[in-house]
Amino acid sequence: MVYFLKDISDDVRSSQSTFYHYKRTRKLILASIFACLAAIFQSAGGYLPGIGYLISPLATAPILLCSLLSIPYGLMSYLLTIMLLVFLQPTELIIFPFTTGILGLAIGAPFHFFRKRINIIATGSVLLAFGIMSLLYLLRFPVLGPGVSNSFSLLTMLGILLFTFLYSWLWAEIALAIVKRLKAIIVE
Numbered sequence: 095m096v097y098f099l100k101d102i103s104d105d106v107r108s109s110q111s112t113f114y115h116y117k118r119t120r121k122l123i124l125a126s127i128f129a130c131l132a133a134i135f136q137s138a139g140g141y142l143p144g145i146g147y148l149i150s151p152l153a154t155a156p157i158l159l160c161s162l163l164s165i166p167y168g169l170m171s172y173l174l175t176i177m178l179l180v181f182l183q184p185t186e187l188i189i190f191p192f193t194t195g196i197l198g199l200a201i202g203a204p205f206h207f208f209r210k211r212i213n214i215i216a217t218g219s220v221l222l223a224f225g226i227m228s229l230l231y232l233l234r235f236p237v238l239g240p241g242v243s244n245s246f247s248l249l250t251m252l253g254i255l256l257f258t259f260l261y262s263w264l265w266a267e268i269a270l271a272i273v274k275r276l277k278a279i280i281v282e
Contacts, residue, residue, distance in 0.1 A: 098212035105273050106162065106205050113163040125167040128156035129174035132198070136175070136190050137183030153190065157198025158269050162205045172199055188235055192225035201265050211266060218262030223254050230254075 113121065136153035138146035157175065161168020172195050179186050200221035204214040229237040234244045242250060 098215070099210055101209045102205065102211060102214070102270060103274065105277050106270070109273055109277065110163055110206070121164065121167055124163075125160055125171045126174065128160040129171040129178060132156040132171065132175040132190075132195070133178035133182055136179060136186050136194060140183040140185055150186075151194060153194040154198045154201075154265055155268070155272070157195055158202040158265060159272065161199050161202030162269060162273065163202075165203050165206055168199055168202050188229065188233070189237065192229050193222065193237065196225045197222045197262065197265060201262060201269060205269075215259065215262045215266050218266065219255070219259040222258040222262060226254050226258065227251065 113124075116124075132153045132155075135149055135151075135156070138149035140146065142149065153175070157168060157172050160171040172191075175195060176187065176191055179190055197218055201214060201218035204217040208214050208217075226237055229235040230242070230244060230250075231246055236242070236244065238250075238254075
């Protein structure tokens with residue numbers, strides 16, 4: 095429990111500060127590159143059946159990193175990715191905005207507001223759970239496969255909450271590791 099209450103490293107704050115001082119053109123280019131990477135990763139499931147479904151969750155990383163650096167540019171990258179998916183893989187349009195994309199925003203943006211891991215992870219977990227439940231119960235889209243019923247179940251909801259917490263925790267730690275590794279590139 096103490097681990098979740100630890101502060102995040104200062105690497106994130108220094109990366110955000112450096113990104114803030116970039117020229118607008120450089121910020122737009124980076125946001126566009128992040129969006130292109132997210133669209134490629136997300137559409138991999140349609141172009142490479144089998145292995146592509148293992149690549150597809152990586153679409154979270156570019157959106158997460160971009161929103162970690164800047165919330166407006168992260169949101170821009172998220173929306174641009176949705177527009178790119180219209181052309182690249184329209185079948186992924188229902189999955190990305192509610193799952194991988196929203197998770198990237200939901201974990202990246204809290205790095206601007208919170209210092210404790212638990213707050214960042216909880217925000218990502220709640221928004222991802224909301225996205226999955228919206229797909230499952232409101233839109234009746236079988237996002238969890240045919241084995242999970244579209245009718246409301248408390249057990250399914252608790253399972254989704256547990257999964258989203260663990261998944262958000264994994265992505266928060268991945269983001270911190272990436273920022274630490276890229277510190278030399280981002281902070282010039």
